[in-house]
Amino acid sequence: MSMLTRRRLLSRAALSATAGATGCDAGTDPDTDPTGGSGGNLRFPTGFGWGAATSAYQIEGAAKEDGRGESVWDTFSRTPGRTRNGDTGDVAADHYHRYADDLDLMRDLGLRSYRFSISWPRIQPDGTGTPNQRGLDFYRRLVDGLHERGISPMATLFHWDLPQTLQDAGGWENRDTAYRFAEYAEAVFHGLGDRIPAWLTINEPKTVVQNGYLYGHHAPGFQDPQAAYLVAHHLQLAHGLAVRALRATGSAARIGPALNLHPCYPADDSAEAARASRLYDGYENRLYLDSILKGSYPADVLADLGADSRIARGIVDGDLEIISSPVDLLAVQYYTPYYVTPTGGTVTRWPTSQADWQQIYPNGMYDILTRVTRDYGPLPLTVTENGLPQADTLSADGTVDDTGRIDFLREHMAAAHRAVSDGVPLESYHVWSLLDNFEWAEGYDQRWGLVYVDYPTQRRVLKRSAHWYREVIRANGL
Secondary structure, three states, rough: HHHHHOOOHHHHOOOOOOOOOOOOOOOOOOOOOOOOOOOOOOOOOOEEEEEEOOOOOHHOOOOOOOOOEEEEEHHHHHHHHHHOOHOOOOOOOOOHHHHHHHHHHHHHHHHOOEEEOOOOHHOOOOOOOOOOOOHHHHHHHHHHHHHHHHOOEEEEEEOOEEEHHHOOHHEEEEOOOHHHHHHHHHHHHHHHHHHEEEEEEEEEEHHHHHHHHHHOOOOOOOOOOHHHHHHHHHHHHHHHHHHHHHHHOOOOOOOEEEEOOOEEEEEEOOOOHHHHHHHHHHHHHHHHHHHHHHOOOOOHHHHOOOOHHHHHHHHHOOOHHHHOOOOEEEEEEEEOOOEOOOOOOOOOOOOEEEOOOEEEEOHHHOOOOOOOHHHOOOOEEEEOOOOOEEOOOOOOOOOOOHHHHHHHHHHHOOOOOOHHHHOOOOEEEEEEEEEOOOOOOHHHOOOOOOOEEEEOOOOOEEEEHHHHHHHHHHOEEE
């Protein structure tokens, strides 16, 4: 690995460290207005899927109930010094016990779509073998409850909670894990598939690669660049195998990956910055987009990693054919842009949120959505994560005033509307997140939800943003 790459990887650590971040468009930054402009009366297409998103480990709790096995995040979060305040997801938002009330909240908000994840260790406690019926039953109750309330389920198969038993056998560095994932996916398809119209395979493989294997901020907590990109390949392989597993069932459900994509811009007008931004984009976006949608890894990234890298040695004939098995949709998660210097580092251009890696730049939403359509064709898109953390507080009168979140969402929705107006086939938009939750290494300090969770009592309170979002859904626009 070149020295440029090492510097780049180190410089990215501060920006890439937590729940959701997005993809990169190498090129000049065309707009000095971070909002992209949102004036006017903006209506979305009829039937647009307004929704919200969560993930299993972040909200469910019930870590040791009904046959659930240990995950890498159980191990990681219970290891001293790994998470802020030593927080864990053992209880989280207690959604496992309160899902019916949470479903009522979704109905009252008017949600049309709910994107959630299924806990692999709740279905297969050791990552293999006969499915745990109690785990399947929980998700069946959840999905039935969504249908009863007129909300369309969108289920993610993997949102980072790998069974610890598989991690002990090598985790995603072990090629066999991809095949165990396909078996797990097949079990879930057979157990739940008749009620779920849209599936997402792997959530943010890049975050597992970067935060789990480059920086050690996330489970399993390693710092090994060579392992990281072998892991990237095996995650992509697992995605392709899951797509094939769904097709083999004869299901009419749709399936695709969930990728966090960051627009990447040169930090200055130099040719060196343009070249560095292009390579940065390769690691951030094209490594995942090209393999899934074009059947090849970007040549510049493979060259930068080297012919003797573990990923280069780990690619087996036929792998990219599996990885590029045709998908029905692409889930895009956008949080922040990157501005890349001539030496491959990054600089901050816009104000940041409570998460210091997140620059608030709504126009990046437009750029990444239009870039995907321009470069990869008119594949149906869904935004499955977009949101803002704040130090929200519950006032004495029982309200939560999160005006900053409203401003953030309004401007990003306006950018998405511009993309739709310019021909992007965007079908739905999901706010991250429905509930305040366990924010990975940040524990419970950051609140991303539309709904405030008072953790000691598990009381739910609609924030001002939730009331605002309900009106957006009702009007089908801004």
